[in-house]
Amino acid sequence: MLIALLPGDGIGPEVIAETVRVLDRVTDQLRFETAPVGGAAYKAEGHPLPPATLDLAKRAKAILFGAVGDPDCDRLERHLRPEQAILGLRKELGLFANLRPATLFKELADASALRPEVAGAIDMVIIRELNGDVYFGEKGMRKTASGRREGYDVMSYDEDEVARIARVGFETARARRGKLCSVDKANVLETSQLWRDVVIEVSAEFPDIELSHMYVDNAAMQLVRNPGQFDVIVTGNLFGDILSDQASMCAGSIGMLPSASLDASQKGLYEPIHGSAPDIAGQGKANPLATILSAAMMLRYSLGLSAEADRIEAAVATALEKGARTPDLGGKLTTTQMGDAVLAAL
Ligand code: NAI
Ligand code: MG
Numbered sequence: 623m624l625i626a627l628l629p630g631d632g633i634g635p636e637v638i639a640e641t642v643r644v645l646d647r648v649t650d651q652l653r654f655e656t657a658p659v660g661g662a663a664y665k666a667e668g669h670p671l672p673p674a675t676l677d678l679a680k681r682a683k684a685i686l687f688g689a690v691g692d693p694d695c696d697r698l699e700r701h702l703r704p705e706q707a708i709l710g711l712r713k714e715l716g717l718f719a720n721l722r723p724a725t726l727f728k729e730l731a732d733a734s735a736l737r738p739e740v741a742g743a744i745d746m747v748i749i750r751e752l753n754g755d756v757y758f759g760e761k762g763m764r765k766t767a768s769g770r771r772e773g774y775d776v777m778s779y780d781e782d783e784v785a786r787i788a789r790v791g792f793e794t795a796r797a798r799r800g801k802l803c804s805v806d807k808a809n810v811l812e813t814s815q816l817w818r819d820v821v822i823e824v825s826a827e828f829p830d831i832e833l834s835h836m837y838v839d840n841a842a843m844q845l846v847r848n849p850g851q852f853d854v855i856v857t858g859n860l861f862g863d864i865l866s867d868q869a870s871m872c873a874g875s876i877g878m879l880p881s882a883s884l885d886a887s888q889k890g891l892y893e894p895i896h897g898s899a900p901d902i903a904g905q906g907k908a909n910p911l912a913t914i915l916s917a918a919m920m921l922r923y924s925l926g927l928s929a930e931a932d933r934i935e936a937a938v939a940t941a942l943e944k945g946a947r948t949p950d951l952g953g954k955l956t957t958t959q960m961g962d963a964v965l966a967a968l
Contacts, residue, residue, distance in 0.1 A: 623925055625652050626682035628659040628675065631704055632898025633908035633957075634688020640910035640961030641686065641917045644937075647968050648930040649921070655682070659711075660704035660898070661692025670695075670707040679711055684924040685891040686917060687711075691898035704898075712752060717883035717891055718783075719790040720750040720862065721919070724849075724869040724879070729942040733874030733951065736846065743850025744872045747794055750862025751787040752883060754779050755813075757859050779813045779858065784820040786886065791821075791856030792828040801832045801853035805841045805861055817858065838865070845869055870895060875950045877909030880916035882923055890924045892916040906956035909948040911938055914964060937967035 627642070629635035645652055657663075657675040664670050670690065679685050690704040700706065711717070726734050726744045734741040759776030766772050788804070795802040804821045806814035818835055825833045836844065838861045844851065845868055857865060870879050876896045884890040894912030902908055915938060922931035946963035947953020955963065 623652055623683045624681060625654050625920075626678045626685040627654050627656040628679070628685060628687045629656065629662075630660040630688040630690040630707075630898065631662055631692045632689060632900050632903035633896075634660070634690070634898055636903070636906070636908050636957050637894065637910040637913040638686065638688045640957060640964075641913045643961055644914050644934060644964055644968070645917055645921075647965055648933055649927060651925075651927070659687070659707045660690025661695045663707065664692075664695055664698070664702060664704065670702060670704050671710045675707075676711070676714060679715060679891075684889065684920045685711070685715075686913075686920060687891055687893035688913065689894065689896060689898040691900065693900050708893075711891060712883060715889065715891065716753070716885045718751060718753040718886070719787055719884040720752045720866075721747055721790075721794065721882040721884065721923075722750070722866045722870070722879065722895065723747045723919070724866075724872055726872050726874065727878070727939055727942050729939070730874035730878070730951065735871040736849065740847070740849060741872055743848075744869075746849065746852040746869065747798070747854050748862060748866045748869055749787065749791050749794060749854060749856045750866055751779075751783065751857070751859050753859075754783045755859030777811065777813050777860070779817060781816060781820050784817050785824050787856060788821045788824040789827075790884065791854055792824065792831050795831050795854040796828065799853040800830060801834070802828075803834045803836055803841070803852055803855050805836050805838050805855055805857035805865065807838050807861075808835070809837060813858070821856070841865060842868060875909060877912050877948065877950045878915070879912050880919050882916070882919045884923065888924050888926075890920065892920040892924075906958065907949050908957045909950050910957050910960055911948075911964075914938060914961075933968065934964075937964050940967035 629638040756777040808814040918931040918934040921927040941963035
């Protein structure tokens with residue numbers, strides 16, 4: 623199975639290197655091809671997402687992405703900036719479902735932003751719709767009748783967009799604890815009323831899943847008060863952007879959090895949620911676990927290798943249990959030594 627490796631900039635290549643070592647240990651079914659992306663691609667080829675890179679991403683069964691972002695490129699025109707590469711990939715590949723698991727390894731309980739008595743129960747996946755909502759609606763700046771400036775962004779969803787993300791939610795819940803919470807603001811917003819109606823319609827296909835609905839403001843509160851009640855949350859682009867960042871704070875470090883962006887089939891792009899971290903690039907300080915855990919998601923969701931995914935996640939837990947810590951977790955291990963600790967656990 624062909625995997626596109628897009629290491630990118632800054633710590634991207636460092637964390638991808640450790641992840642490939644781990645993947646090679648758990649399976650011999652993968653074939654890797656590497657292509658430049660982001661600032662690295664701009665410097666080599668004059669564009670952050672060169673045609674050959676996009677072509678590789680299209681041909682591959684899954685994409686493992688490091689991070690993009692390079693301070694040298696800050697003054698470029700917007701369409702040439704490294705960050706455009708990830709937006710371009712999401713759009714070109716139709717990646718509409720963003721899955722972010724939030725799990726707190728019990729060994730890292732002291733690093734969580736939540737009270738210890740509730741932090742331990744966190745084990746959820748937030749599913750954020752990625753191609754619609756207020757980010758993609760009509761937007762602009764205009765003058766009011768009295769000559770004041772007015773900015774506007776139109777929030778819209780059509781029923782097909784809601785139905786396809788709802789199905790990802792139900793299917794994810796089916797593979798987990800069977801509970802789906804749909805988050806909206808149906809008491810105020812028309813888009814949310816449609817969202818709720820369509821989620822209920824789709825639920826007829828999934829009678830085995832326990833469906834609940836929650837307003838987004840209450841969901842923000844419940845994430846802090848009692849996060850253990852959530853299994854899978856499905857929500858729109860804007861609400862998901864905010865709630866997933868909020869939930870990530872329970873996991874202790876940004877260096878721990880994986881993500882997947884999926885299309886309508888099994889294809890996906892897998893990446894840590896962090897960026898290129900130019901402040902620590904090239905120093906061996908980056909925590910590779912977010913990328914290693916992203917690779918586990920890739921095995922599970924795109925490649926049908928669930929047992930191998932379980933092995934990687936268990937090895938990460940074992941490494942942490944044995945005290946393996948990079949500087950972001952309060953330790954002294956280098957990126958490579960953290961990779962070694964996971965390999966030893968495997
Ligand atoms: P960042 O996530 O790169 O770094 C934020 C802070 O967290 C830094 O202090 C960094 O050292 C630390 N950090 C991040 N990942 C870490 C890891 N694996 N281990 C240990 N420490 C880690 O976010 P920042 O600084 O806002 O952005 C840097 C660049 O990355 C920018 O150009 C930004 O646009 C880009 N970016 C790219 C993303 C992507 O490729 N999907 C996502 C977020 C930011
Ligand atoms: Mg965000």
